[in-house]
Amino acid sequence: MSEWWTYRLSDFLMFSQRTYNRLFERYNHDVWPLHLVAIAIGVLILWLARSGQRVAGRVTSILLAISWLWIAYAFFWQRFASIHTYAKWFAIAFALEAILLLALPSAIRHPPSIVIALILLYALIPPRHETFGLAPDPTALATIVLTRWPLRIIPIAWCAFSAATLLAMATR
Amino acid sequence: MLAVLAFGAVRASGALPPTGAPEARTTPLIRKIPSTGEQLPVIGLGSWITFNVGDDVAARNQCTEVVRAFVSAGGRVIDSSPMYGSSQETIGYALGKLAHPNVFSADKVWTSSQGAGQIEESRRHWGVPRFDLLQVHNLLGWDDHLPLLFSMKKAGHLRYVGVTTSHGRRLEELEQIMRKEPLDFIQLTYNPIEREPEQRILPLAMQRRIAVIINRPFNQGELLDDLASHPLPNWARDVDARSWAQLILKFIITHPAVTCVIPATSVPSHARENVDAARGRMPDAAMRKRIADTIASLV
Ligand SMILES: NC(=O)c1ccc[n+]([C@@H]2O[C@H](COP(=O)([O-])OP(=O)(O)OC[C@H]3O[C@@H](n4cnc5c(N)ncnc54)[C@H](OP(=O)(O)O)[C@@H]3O)[C@@H](O)[C@H]2O)c1
Numbered sequence: 307m308s309e310w311w312t313y314r315l316s317d318f319l320m321f322s323q324r325t326y327n328r329l330f331e332r333y334n335h336d337v338w339p340l341h342l343v344a345i346a347i348g349v350l351i352l353w354l355a356r357s358g359q360r361v362a363g364r365v366t367s368i369l370l371a372i373s374w375l376w377i378a379y380a381f382f383w384q385r386f387a388s389i390h391t392y393a394k395w396f397a398i399a400f401a402l403e404a405i406l407l408l409a410l411p412s413a414i415r416h417p418p419s420i421v422i423a424l425i426l427l428y429a430l431i432p433p434r435h436e437t438f439g440l441a442p443d444p445t446a447l448a449t450i451v452l453t454r455w456p457l458r459i460i461p462i463a464w465c466a467f468s469a470a471t472l473l474a475m476a477t478r
Numbered sequence: 479m480l481a482v483l484a485f486g487a488v489r490a491s492g493a494l495p496p497t498g499a500p501e502a503r504t505t506p507l508i509r510k511i512p513s514t515g516e517q518l519p520v521i522g523l524g525s526w527i528t529f530n531v532g533d534d535v536a537a538r539n540q541c542t543e544v545v546r547a548f549v550s551a552g553g554r555v556i557d558s559s560p561m562y563g564s565s566q567e568t569i570g571y572a573l574g575k576l577a578h579p580n581v582f583s584a585d586k587v588w589t590s591s592q593g594a595g596q597i598e599e600s601r602r603h604w605g606v607p608r609f610d611l612l613q614v615h616n617l618l619g620w621d622d623h624l625p626l627l628f629s630m631k632k633a634g635h636l637r638y639v640g641v642t643t644s645h646g647r648r649l650e651e652l653e654q655i656m657r658k659e660p661l662d663f664i665q666l667t668y669n670p671i672e673r674e675p676e677q678r679i680l681p682l683a684m685q686r687r688i689a690v691i692i693n694r695p696f697n698q699g700e701l702l703d704d705l706a707s708h709p710l711p712n713w714a715r716d717v718d719a720r721s722w723a724q725l726i727l728k729f730i731i732t733h734p735a736v737t738c739v740i741p742a743t744s745v746p747s748h749a750r751e752n753v754d755a756a757r758g759r760m761p762d763a764a765m766r767k768r769i770a771d772t773i774a775s776l777v
Contacts, residue, residue: 312645317697320563321530322744388532389563408570478699 319474321389326475330441333385335360336442340341341429344439348426351452357417362371363414367407373439374404381442396464400442403449403460410457417451425451443468499594506552506756509737511638512687513662514767518582521753522555522689524693524742525546530563540744547746549579549754557665557691558741559586566603569762574605584663584691584740586642593623595653597630605640613640613665619654620708624659638662639645644693646674656682665691667735669701670729670773680735689737692730701726704777711772717765718758722773723748725757729769732762 334341347369354362378400387393429437430442438444446461446468453461507516523545531537545556558565573581585600587593601609607646612627614620620641630636640663643652649666656664656679664683668675669692672708683690696702705722719725723741741752761769 312647317645319560320527322527324744325531325534325537329532330536332534385532389530391561391563 315470315474316478319471319478320391323475323478325389327433328334328351329389330436333381333387333440334435334437335352337380340440341437341441344373344437345426345429346420348438348448351448352426355452356420358416362416364411364454367411370445370452370463371404371407374400374407374449377440377442377445381440396442399460399464403457404462406457407449408452410461413454413457414452415454421451422448438474490645503757503760506548507731507751507760509689509731511662511689513638513689518689518738519554519756520736520738521553521727521756522557522582522584522691522738522740523553523587523639523749524740525556525565525569526562526742527698528742528744529558529565529568531568532564533694534569537756538568539575541568542575542677543746544743544749545569545572546578548749548753549576549581551750552756553749554580555582555584555738555740557693558600559588560600561588561615562584562715565704566600570603570605578605582628582658583593584611584613584640584665586588586615586624587627588618590619591622593619593626608635608637609639610636611638611663611673612636613642613663615642617641617643617651619641620621620655628660628714636669638689640664640689640691641667642691642693646672647673649679653678653682656686656688661686661688663689663691663737665693665696665740666690667694668730668733669695669697670726670770671701671777672697676733680733683753690735692739695726695730695739696723702776705773708776712770713768719755721751723751725769726773729754729766730759731756731758732766 333443351366351369354366378397382393382397382400386396425444425448426438429435436443438448442464446464449461450458508518510517510521521549529541531541556569558569560566573579583604585604585607587597589596595613595755611628614623614627624639627636627639631639640661641652641655643649644667645665650667653663653665664679665676666679667721668680680690702722710719710722710725717728718729727739727741743749743752
């Protein structure tokens with residue numbers, strides 16, 4: 307496209323910050339108290355990473371896969387799709403990551419627990435209170451630190467998209 | 479040259495006030511669609527971002543209040559697109575709640591294939607029997623879509639046909655289409671700091687008798703953000719502008735080629751303020767220049 311240089315980040319943003327915040331507010335309200343389950347899963351992953359047990363990698367990959375599948379359906383397919391034209395593609399990408407996690411359990415690694423703990427604290431940040439296991443950003447971040455290539459490709463791509471969205475909203 | 483001639487012709491025809499003391503308008507300014515003579519209020523309503531609120535009932539009700547304020551102030555043209563997420567559904571929701579006021583429905587086709595299917599889905603979202611205007615969004619696949627739109631118009635399933643662009647993109651291609659196709663409308667960006675259309679497109683629209691819708695009057699709000707820290711000049715009162723938004727809208731709607739401008743808003747009082755820009759005294763050519771020069775020097 308010859309006019310590509312005339313496009314700016316904000317030209318691709320199709321909703322307002324208020325609408326994005328409301329989406330999370332309503333999602334958090336709808337799925338409560340699943341947050342407690344999600345945080346429990348996060349704590350379990352943290353414990354597994356420290357324990358060094360043989361099954362730790364397998365269990366972590368299953369727990370992460372459940373989270374990715376849940377987000378594909380409950381967040382992207384059911385909710386984000388109402389404000390974003392391409393949300394269903396994100397849902398498919400998230401489901402694909404779940405399959406990859408199940409297929410490649412050996413790609414799990416064990417980062418320092420403090421990193422996972424910090425990602426669990428993401429849920430405390432207002433106004434969206436994005437919770438690991440339920441919201442895409444903290445789940446993708448956790449997956450980046452808990453896995454090796456090629457399992458990091460989709461989470462990194464999502465984080466890049468999300469960072470661009472947040473930046474576009476902040477600079478509008 | 480074309481631009482100068484066009485301005486002269488319109489002033490002579492009375493569409494612009496003569497230079498000197500501007501007259502006050504108590505009723506909102508209206509313009510005729512050149513291809514039929516149908517009259518439209520010059521201030522319309524856009525829906526990009528502001529109406530993409532998903533299925534959030536509270537937010538949809540807020541948008542309904544925007545439409546209510548817009549319609550009760552005298553506005554009619556509402557613009558949307560299948561590219562705007564849930565905006566079409568939000569408009570349909572608002573129109574339903576307001577017992578289907580007499581709006582002029584302007585939507586778009588935005589796909590590289592399957593135009594008819596997309597148009598039917600859009601129509602269902604709006605809940606209207608047919609669209610008043612369908613435009614090829616961003617000229618995407620215009621050579622495929624225009625024959626479909628013209629055939630719909632011929633069959634009585636559509637009243638007007640147009641194409642859109644924005645941000646000053648693809649103006650040469652737009653010009654070629656305007657010369658070749660029997661368009662009723664074009665839509666493009668024009669405001670005090672984006673004036674390139676004055677050179678060729680706007681004069682050509684007058685020559686070819688094509689109605690013009692102006693999008694992005696505030697550059698998606700950025701222009702107003704940049705002006706927010708500057709006080710409105712005292713001389714804005716001479717054209718009854720109470721805000722930068724009104725001054726900009728008055729600048730736009732007094733270009734003789736402009737049929738309608740479609741600011742988007744999520745705030746009911748802004749919708750009223752925007753429609754009110756079509757009332758009161760209007761800038762003459764000298765005042766238009768002053769508005770453009772002042773705004774260009776501030777942003
Ligand atoms: N290619 C295309 O076909 C194309 C491209 C771009 C746009 N469009 C159409 O043109 C419409 C208008 O363009 P746009 O939405 O990009 O931008 P715009 O109308 O230039 O600006 C919209 C922004 O201006 C603010 N605003 C509106 N009235 C105001 C007032 N009286 N006082 C203070 N702030 C005010 C709104 O904020 P608040 O919500 O706070 O009022 C909103 O954020 C679109 O909605 C769309 O329908 C078409």
